[in-house]
Amino acid sequence: QKEVEQDPGPLSVPEGAIVSLNCTYSNSAFQYFMWYRQYSRKGPELLMYTYSSGNKEDGRFTAQVDKSSKYISLFIRDSQPSDSATYLCAMGSGGSNYKLTFGKGTLLTVNP
């Protein structure tokens, strides 16, 4: 079993839809969780991070972590065509270990 599993999609939604992106993980040592957004032919950019179970909101984006189920989600409300990108989850164990483990990414297309 891979440490981090992410459905690669592709996911295609109409503009204005609510999007749910998900990752599961198996390593209980993971303590902090991130979502990266990667536009075509660009490097990934940090979108959201959280280090506790529960929800964290930033504008149209909500990151949700359930450590008991080893499950994280990213919700996008009122999705826009500019949200079309690949979304990667990433996790780290903290302490002095800066290494992150990435999911393979989910390709999202928001259609106008």
Place this chain on the structure above:
Amino acid sequence: DAGITQSPRYKITETGRQVTLMCHQTWSHSYMFWYRQDLGHGLRLIYYSAAADITDKGEVPDGYVVSRSKTENFPLTLESATRSQTSVYFCASSGQLYGYTFGSGTRLTVV
């Protein structure tokens, strides 16, 4: 300009040639990383460095060499390029636990 820059953006090389990909960051971040990104595999860690003169292998280090004589530079060398090393290479740096900053990538084709 502040940030992390990779060069070249695109590179075509022949099998067996040595090629070096450059990475430079201006923040004095301690940690730097090299990843390759391939369809179906996602981001895979090649090498990382915790500080100048400290490097360690990642998930897929074979065929690659790194050095870090200065904090701001972290070059990646393919000693003898193979077609399987055709990929998009990303350099990243981190100065804190909450995430990496990635460069724009180098698209390498080995023919």
